[in-house]
Each structure stands twice: as C-alpha cells, then as structure tokens.
Amino acid sequence: MTDAGDGTWSIGELAGRAGVTVKTVRYYSERGLLPEAGRSGGGHRRYGPGALVRLREIRSLRALGLGVPAVARALEDDGRLADVVAGELRDVARERAALAWRETSLRLLAECDGAERAELLPLLGASALPPETDAVVRFWRRSLPVRLPSALVARVLDEVVPVPPDDPSPGQVRAFALLHGLVSDPRPARAPGPPLRGERYRAAVLYEGLEEAYDLAGAEVLAGRPPGGRGVLDCFAGAYARALGEPDSPTFRRRLVELLGREETTVMARYWKLAVPLLPPERPPLGLLHHHLTEALAELPAAA
Structure with missing residues (x-):
C-alpha cells in the first residue's frame, strides 16, 4: 500500500x-x-x-x-500533554464526585420517610452536585466586620465553611442540603451579627485574639482535655478586653458573659449542628469551641 x-x-x-x-x-x-x-x-x-x-x-x-480541542493541545508537545492529562484527571474527579452526590442523594430520598422527603426534596435540587459553598461564604461575609483584614477573613472562612466531601454519606448529604437552606434564607435576621452587637470595638484586635484562643482550645481538645483551662480563658476574655480597650477584670468578665449569652442565636446553633459532621475531624469546630469557652467563662467566677 x-x-x-x-x-x-x-x-x-x-x-x-x-x-x-x-x-x-x-x-x-x-x-x-x-x-x-x-x-x-x-x-x-x-x-x-x-x-x-x-x-x-x-x-x-x-x-x-x-x-478534539484537548487532543490538539495535548499533541503540541510532551509538556502540554502532561498538563492536558492533569486537567482531564481533575474533570474526572469532579464528575466522580458529582455522581457520588447524585447517588447518595437519591438513596437518601428513597430511605427517608414522607415528611423528611418533602423537606429535603426542594433543598436537594437547589444547588449543583457536588454542592457549591458560595451561599455559605456570603452568609459569613455578611456577619464579619467590613474593615476586617482580607487575610484574616480568609482564615475565618477556611475554618467555618465546610468543603463537600467527594464521597458523602447520606447524613452529610442531608446536612449540606439543610445547611444550604439555612444560609439561603432571605430574611435579614438569618445572618449572625457581630460578636458584640451594640459595643464599639476594634474588630481586627478581637478576631486575631479569638484566633489565638481557639487555637489553644483546639489543642486542649485534641489532647483529650476540656477546652476551658485558665490560660485559654485568659486568652479568650483578654481578646475581648483588648478589643474594647478595657482591663480584663472580674467585673468585665461578668458583663462579657452577659453579652455573649445574648449573642447565642438559634440560627448559629443550627448552623454549627449541621456543619460539625461536614468539617475535618482533626480540627475542632470554632462554633463548639466558642460555646465551650463561653460556658467555662460563665462558670469560672462562681467557682473562684
């Protein structure tokens, strides 16, 4: 031939x-x-x-x-082939995750009772598969001070916004659906308010101090200890005191406990209840750490 x-x-x-x-x-x-x-x-x-x-x-x-366009790029040279193949692998991973979410969502609908099915059905179809977290990010951005440094905002979002797992359990699919419904509620009161509503404070000082307190509390939890040691509570209360420009005293702590108690909202309690199973197990959720530190601070004066 x-x-x-x-x-x-x-x-x-x-x-x-x-x-x-x-x-x-x-x-x-x-x-x-x-x-x-x-x-x-x-x-x-x-x-x-x-x-x-x-x-x-x-x-x-x-x-x-x-x-064909990807093939054309891949055949330009060996280096481009490696890049194209890497991109295709990412696409396959996304497709596999989407399929896993679809399968688990259908299994969840098949296994739940009629009342739960009626609640979940509109929520499961309200976002892409795997679910996007844009609504969760917007929920938190509405709650953070406007002038908070962008690097600090990024660290906060990294801690509080769950990442959809590639192979979810039915419980995780349910939690993500309910979480998306919670943060997408258009009512203005659904977003959490500032840490000390009605108080004038330096936001960056507060959030940086709380970041340190949560790190200390998280280390205690990972070590198998309650996250309410004296040093941790001093760091926790001190962050608020420095932000408000006041001395950390027993009188200040009593007022702080009252302020934090008023900031406990059913929305945020619901958020953390849904988010906990979706967050990495090696990082104790900030919401639970904050709750435990607030309770420990409230108990400390009575025990002193």
Whole structure:
C-alpha cells in the first residue's frame, strides 16, 4: 500500500493502515492534527509514517474521553500533554464526585420517610452536585466586620465553611442540603451579627485574639482535655478586653458573659449542628469551641 516512488501514502492508504475511515483521516487533517508529507501531482494529500503514529495517538486520547480541542493541545508537545492529562484527571474527579452526590442523594430520598422527603426534596435540587459553598461564604461575609483584614477573613472562612466531601454519606448529604437552606434564607435576621452587637470595638484586635484562643482550645481538645483551662480563658476574655480597650477584670468578665449569652442565636446553633459532621475531624469546630469557652467563662467566677 506504499507508493514505491516516495514512500508516502494517500489518504485512503493511511486510513487502511490505521483501521479508520477516509472521513476520519480527512476530519483530523482539516483540523491540522495530522502532518502531511506533501501533495501529489494532482494536489492530493500524501502522508508519511509520522501521520500513522499521530493518528494512533489521536485515537487513544479520544478513546480516553478527550475532546478534539484537548487532543490538539495535548499533541503540541510532551509538556502540554502532561498538563492536558492533569486537567482531564481533575474533570474526572469532579464528575466522580458529582455522581457520588447524585447517588447518595437519591438513596437518601428513597430511605427517608414522607415528611423528611418533602423537606429535603426542594433543598436537594437547589444547588449543583457536588454542592457549591458560595451561599455559605456570603452568609459569613455578611456577619464579619467590613474593615476586617482580607487575610484574616480568609482564615475565618477556611475554618467555618465546610468543603463537600467527594464521597458523602447520606447524613452529610442531608446536612449540606439543610445547611444550604439555612444560609439561603432571605430574611435579614438569618445572618449572625457581630460578636458584640451594640459595643464599639476594634474588630481586627478581637478576631486575631479569638484566633489565638481557639487555637489553644483546639489543642486542649485534641489532647483529650476540656477546652476551658485558665490560660485559654485568659486568652479568650483578654481578646475581648483588648478589643474594647478595657482591663480584663472580674467585673468585665461578668458583663462579657452577659453579652455573649445574648449573642447565642438559634440560627448559629443550627448552623454549627449541621456543619460539625461536614468539617475535618482533626480540627475542632470554632462554633463548639466558642460555646465551650463561653460556658467555662460563665462558670469560672462562681467557682473562684
């Protein structure tokens, strides 16, 4: 099937060697994916062995699910091939996660009773699969001070916004659906307020101090101890005192306990109840740490 004169093949000969149709060869040729060795006297394309190698590469990549534009990018050079394959792997991971969420969502609907099914059905269809966290981020951004440094905001969001797992349990699918419904409620009172509503304070000082207190409390929890040691409580109360420009005293702590008690909302209690099973187990949730520290601070004066 090789032309004896110059060692090249016609489009039909290349198609026969590759086991594809002439239409397939012409399709990839017209898109610049197959190198031509030249033209015949009549102006017809001629192909060399390199075109056969390239055609087999194209067929392999297409069989792996790559579209023609991705194939074109992949064949530019070896480095680009690695980049394209890495991108395809990310796409496959997203597709697998989406399929896992769809399967688990359907299983959850099949297994729950009628009342729960009626509650979950509109929520499960309200977001993409896997679910996006944009609404949760907006919920928290509404609650944070406007002038809080962006780096500190990012650290807060990293701690409080759950990341959808790739292979969720039915309980996690249920929690994410209910959480999305909670944070998407349009009523203005649904967002948490500032830590000390009605008080004038330096927000960055407060949040940076609380970050340190939560780190200390989290370390105690991971060590198997209650997160209410004297040093942790001093750090916790001191963050509020410094932010408000007041000395940390028994009188201040009594007022602080009253302020924090008034800030306990059913919305935030509900948020953390839903978010806890969705957050990494190696990082104690900030909401629970805050609750335990507030309770420990309230008990401390009575025990003193």
